[in-house]
Amino acid sequence: xxxxxALVLLPLLAPAGAVEPISLGLAIAGAAASAxxxxxxxxxxxxxxxxCCLHRQDRRxxxxxxxxxxxxxxxxxxxxxxxxKAVRGFLNNTNAKKPLALSLxxxxxxxxxxxxxxxxxxxxxxxxxxKYVHQFVATLHFPHAHSxxxxxxxxxxxxxxxxxxxxxxxxxFDEMDKMHAxxxxxxKPFLDYYELLDGVSYRQAIFIFxxxxxxxxxxxxxxxxxxxxxxxxxxxxxxIQNALSVSVFNNKNSGFWHSTLIDKNLIxxxxxxxxxxxxxxxxxxxxEVESRGYAVDEEILTRIADExxxxxxxxxxxxxxxxxxxxxxxxxxxx
Numbered sequence: 141x142x143x144x145x146a147l148v149l150l151p152l153l154a155p156a157g158a159v160e161p162i163s164l165g166l167a168i169a170g171a172a173a174s175a176x177x178x179x180x181x182x183x184x185x186x187x188x189x190x191x192c193c194l195h196r197q198d199r200r201x202x203x204x205x206x207x208x209x210x211x212x213x214x215x216x217x218x219x220x221x222x223x224x225k226a227v228r229g230f231l232n233n234t235n236a237k238k239p240l241a242l243s244l245x246x247x248x249x250x251x252x253x254x255x256x257x258x259x260x261x262x263x264x265x266x267x268x269x270x271k272y273v274h275q276f277v278a279t280l281h282f283p284h285a286h287s288x289x290x291x292x293x294x295x296x297x298x299x300x301x302x303x304x305x306x307x308x309x310x311x312x313f314d315e316m317d318k319m320h321a322x323x324x325x326x327x328k329p330f331l332d333y334y335e336l337l338d339g340v341s342y343r344q345a346i347f348i349f350x351x352x353x354x355x356x357x358x359x360x361x362x363x364x365x366x367x368x369x370x371x372x373x374x375x376x377x378x379x380i381q382n383a384l385s386v387s388v389f390n391n392k393n394s395g396f397w398h399s400t401l402i403d404k405n406l407i408x409x410x411x412x413x414x415x416x417x418x419x420x421x422x423x424x425x426x427x428e429v430e431s432r433g434y435a436v437d438e439e440i441l442t443r444i445a446d447e448x449x450x451x452x453x454x455x456x457x458x459x460x461x462x463x464x465x466x467x468x469x470x471x472x473x474x475x
Contacts, residue, residue, distance in 0.1 A: 191264075193272055193306035202228035205262035212258065212427065213251055214463075215420035217373050218380075219244075222411050223255060227262075230346070238333050239345040241406060243316075243396070245354040245384060246413025249462020252350045256312050259348065263310065272306045274298070278315035278395070285320055292326035299330055300340060307344040316351035316395035324349075325399055331406045349407075353394035357387045358412040359458070366457060372414060380412045415458035421445045424463035425470070434474055444469045 205227055209220045223242070230240040244252040261267035268275065276282070282291045302309050313324070330342045361380050365372060388394045388410065389402045396402055416424075422445045429436050447469065450456035 191266060191271060193308055199232070201263045202231055205259060208258045208262060209255070213255065214423040215372070215416045216251055216255075216413055218375065218377055219251065219255060219411055219413060222377060222409055223259070226409055227259060227346075231263075236343045238406070239331055239342050239347055241331050241347045241349070241401070241408050243349040243351065243388070243407050243410050244413060245351050245388065245410060246358055247352060247355045247415055247460070247462060249459065249464030250413035250416055251462070252413055253314065256314075256348050256350060259346075260310055260312070263308070263346075270310075272302070272308065273310045273312070274302060275312045275314065278313070278319040282320060282323060288320050288323055291320075291323055295323070295326055296330075299327060299342075299345075300338070303330075303342050303345050304340050307341060308346070310346045310348070312348045312350070313395075314350045316349050317353040317391075317393050319395035321392065321395065321397040322399075324395055324401060328400050328404070328406065331401060332404070349395075351388070351394060351396075353391050353396070354384045354387045354410075354412070355415075357383050359415050361412075362414050363452070363457075366455075372417075375414070377409075377412075381410050384410045384412055415451075416462045417457060418445055418448075418450070418459070421448055421459050421463060421466070424466050428466055428470055429474075432470070432474070440473050444473065 202224070206224050209224060213220060226240065226242060230236060244255065246252060257268055260270065260273045264270035264272060267273070276295075282288075282295075299309075299311065313319070316324070327347075329337055330345070331347060335341065335343075358380060361375065361383070362372060365375055385402055385407070388396045389398065391397060396407075401407055422441050425441045425444050426436060429441070444466065448459045448461065448465070451458055451460050
């Protein structure tokens with residue numbers, strides 16, 4: 141523990157500017173996490189003062205996930221079905237062979253961040269604010285291509301330190317389509333079928349990747365169903381998943397470009413978020429109005445949905461921003 145503490149203090153004594161502030165924060169937090177390992181040898185004492193690893197029992201977490209997705213997610217039947225089954229099965233598996241890795245794909249505003257938030261809230265009472273939930277945004281935490289090797293080392297250190305403290309840690313990587321190609325491969329060992337790596341097991345951890353990559357393929361399949369007079373609810377995961385994984389693998393801007401995570405089949409599910417229709421936008425508006433405690437005005441709901449822009453240009457079926465701007469538009473009408 142003294143050695144770990146020294147690692148925390150050493151960067152603070154180094155000359156200013158030696159490491160980027162964001163990168164330094166990742167390195168310090170990873171080292172500090174490792175230093176706490178000895179303290180959690182006394183779980184009852186630790187839980188008395190601090191939030192505990194895996195706040196909810198596994199079955200309760202799965203039930204909460206199902207309930208929240210049913211009430212708050214619209215137009216994404218595939219997402220609800222696959223995420224619930226994948227997370228429930230993983231949480232209930234006492235002998236998982238590898239961490240759970242989910243890759244969420246679709247246009248902005250279709251619910252990727254929202255679903256990752258619901259997953260976090262279902263497992264931990266504090267949700268995204270839990271110290272066992274770790275979010276990375278590509279353009280914020282890994283902004284410079286020339287620092288890729290530094291980022292790799294620090295990312296590995298962060299994951300190792302936090303899983304040492306809480307085996308059921310949750311890692312969320314946003315803007316995968318903006319992440320430097322190859323950076324994500326630095327965590328490949330943590331996602332593989334290893335029982336232990338340097339004495340640490342990663343088999344209970346959960347990794348969620350968010351990306352716009354593959355959205356064109358998802359829209360193409362969804363439009364084909366619509367043009368053939370078939371309901372979007374008829375779309376099955378098998379209709380999209382294989383084509384989606386190939387599209388992401390071959391997309392130089394996906395973050396998974398020629399990634400060993402795909403090549404070695406370490407991503408458990410590629411989950412497509414379908415583009416949202418007019419009726420789904422109205423559902424989003426209604427829920428947001430109710431959550432603010434306002435009276436529901438059908439005229440305002442319709443007006444906001446009508447103000448959204450839709451594509452393709454001729455058919456105008458799908459909202460090009462999904463439900464992304466609903467919150468801002470409500471500010472205009474109600475505040």
